[in-house]
Amino acid sequence: MTRVWASKTGRFSVLLPAAGYGVLAVLAAVLVVFFIGQVALGTYTLSLAEVWATLTGSAQDMARTVVFDFRIPRALAAMLAGALLAVSGAILQALTRNPLADPSLVGVSQGGALAVVSTIILFPAFPPALRPLVAFVGAMAVAALVQALSDKGRGRNALRFILIGIAISSFLAALIRAFLTYGDIRDSMSALSWLAGSVHSSGWQDVAIMGAALAVVFTTIPAVARRLSVLQLGEEAATGLGLDVRLNNRVLLFTSVALAAVAVAAVGPLVFIGLIAPQAAKRMVRTGAGMHLLLTALTGAIMVIAADLAGRTLLSPTEIPAGVVTAIIGAPVFLLIMLRRNA
Amino acid sequence: MLDQQTILSPILRTYDLKAGYEGKTILNGVDLDVGQGEFVALIGPNGCGKSTLLKTMARILTPTSGVAELNGRAVHDTPTREIAKAMALLPQTPLTPDGLTVRELVAQGRFPHQTLWRQWTKADETAVHDAMEATDVLQFADRPVTALSGGQRQRCWIAMTLAQDTDVILLDEPTTYLDLKIQIDVMQLLSKIAAQGRTLVVVLHELNLAAAYADRVVMMRDGAIVHQGHPAECITAETLEDVFGLRARVMTDPDTGRPVCIPMTGPAA
Known part of the structure; x- marks a missing residue:
């Protein structure tokens, strides 16, 4: 059942996932197909041969500009944001033992959104390039507030974190609406387009930041997975097995929130990815915690790149932001998960 | 009846252990010594603090005062992983x-x-x-x-x-929700484990199971230990009345010599 890789001396040994390699390969292939589609399709459609020519550096300037300055960073930003939100959701769900936990449900996205919207409305001259930073700070601040509130009172119930997060996020949503209503109409329009959650203006800078965050995630998956496997037996059993549950929960919660904040900062609020991707990955194949995180990241990446591709091409030349597409598809899926769970 | 037991080499002990939830004290200064290889059952009415004692020893709860020691090291001041190499826990409702x-x-x-x-x-x-x-x-x-x-x-x-x-295993009501036959199977398994030299501290709801298998019963009431000793000496009609407020007849199992309690179920006198 378990596969073990061990060095000759036995000093090093690593447990390898027993299952999931096939699904991993399929998901990776699907992702590549979507990536090629994202690069080739659009108002300036390229043939596969032209895409290849551009990538290998033997194409004309127009194609090079479209591919390297717009489409590739956009495709990568969609994939990275999806992967980050998905892993964030997977960690949050494992921590709270609640399959409905999602970074956008507990105020992280709204915190980032409120920070950006209020900046746009109150300081219209604020440079848009700094919006990601504002969003990140807002998201982390709200997460810290929710954490501080749920630490108060009895016990350290993970459910409290979710419930308080939901309360805070609806409060923030109301504040956002107030800002949009009272702000100057042009500023409000600008804020609304950011709020829709879009990767259409993503550049290489977004890709670099999200790529760095995801690189950190991937290198820590083995350590995180070990802890999640123990934690899923319940906090008491985990304590008995020698896990510092309190410290562990804080670190993992911070990680989850930070990943979501990085994604929200780069592409705006994309709802439901963190909710659905971990659930979908779980239904594909039963694996250990580490492989599940990998599959979840790939699933999230596919969901956002597919949503962006659909939003870009289905009603062309009108573009629907990826965030709107994920919300339209995500809401019914969310209901489905909830109904099946209660059945 | 042994109310004070002196154990020569306690592997697990508590001194004046106090603990509770949200400022409400449930454990009211407990001194307990558990010897190497002992099979100890914690019994008492609901809310007497037996589970709280187990959870505090298992570092699920932090004591408000007092110390729990495992092999002479303070459980709450030792790296949790070091404790886990010497003491295991089976919670009441693991997931x-x-x-x-x-x-x-x-x-x-x-x-x-x-x-x-x-x-x-x-x-x-x-x-x-x-x-x-x-x-x-x-x-x-x-x-x-x-x-x-x-x-x-x-x-x-x-x-x-x-x-x-580990040398020590703590179990929180391992027989709850099981059929009687299965409860016996589990207790026999625990006895076998204890006989192989492991130290077991078990919270039990079922008096007769504690009486039949434990080396020592620790009877608790209102967050304190009120009686303890070998079941045959410790479980009597008087102690049951005292600890549980239960009127019961205590008889001896002719095969094992262990006490068996039969609650008086007739109309109240």
């Missing part, structure tokens, strides 16, 4: 993830012995196999735990604590 196989569950018992660089060794393999053999769960090693019956499932959880390979 069983969907689809987790028996072998995978039992393997989690090796967590405190593993590191990121050393995730699986011969010792892990042997401990997991031996634990499954001792609890007789090898025949369904690759089945999901959730597909098993309550008694089989409990044996898997006990196997997990055995795989942890």
